[in-house]
Amino acid sequence: MTATGTPETGTFGLSTEARNLHWLLGNLVEEVPGVRSVAVVSSDGLLLLSSDPAAQETAPAPDRPAGPRGSSADLATIVSGIGSLTIGAARLMDGGGVKQTMVAMEEGSVFVMSISDGSLLGVHAEPDCDMSVVAYHMALFVGRAGHVLTPELRSELRKSMESAQ
Numbered sequence: 001m002t003a004t005g006t007p008e009t010g011t012f013g014l015s016t017e018a019r020n021l022h023w024l025l026g027n028l029v030e031e032v033p034g035v036r037s038v039a040v041v042s043s044d045g046l047l048l049l050s051s052d053p054a055a056q057e058t059a060p061a062p063d064r065p066a067g068p069r070g071s072s073a074d075l076a077t078i079v080s081g082i083g084s085l086t087i088g089a090a091r092l093m094d095g096g097g098v099k100q101t102m103v104a105m106e107e108g109s110v111f112v113m114s115i116s117d118g119s120l121l122g123v124h125a126e127p128d129c130d131m132s133v134v135a136y137h138m139a140l141f142v143g144r145a146g147h148v149l150t151p152e153l154r155s156e157l158r159k160s161m162e163s164a165q
Contacts, residue, residue, distance in 0.1 A: 017148045018156050024141055025049050032137045034129025036108065039072055043118025045080035047073060048157040079122030082112045100135065113138045116146040
């Protein structure tokens with residue numbers, strides 16, 4: 001993705017902050033080995049940002065496995081559900097705020113990390129990924145994105161996701 005945004009990447013006409021978040025998300029997918037797809041979800045479960053390759057190209061890259069079966073909306077639903085479940089569990093256990101959740105499966109892993117004010121970062125990764133590397137890069141994303149994810153920016157991202165569908 002380019003920093004200025006182009007119609008091909010879907011970032012044309014977005015604010016600098018929105019384009020920067022798209023760029024950070026693209027880097028997370030491209031730079032971290034084993035990451036299949038990434039989604040940023042608002043506190044009310046709406047998809048704000050996605051790396052869904054199907055939304056950006058007609059066929060997935062041959063060297064990168066597909067994300068969850070349908071689309072980025074599926075990952076957003078999973079991330080929102082896991083986030084809600086773990087927040088409820090933390091309340092019942094007086095555990096404080098949930099920082100990160102990881103689900104390891106035979107054929108992949110899902111990581112969910114709090115960004116700010118209830119927003120969540122979700123990553124779907126390959127089963128043999130280095131979990132500590134994925135978690136580290138997620139923390140970097142959260143550190144860079146958390147302070148810019150204002151209500152205005154969330155609204156802009158929601159509108160851009162709606163218009164892309």
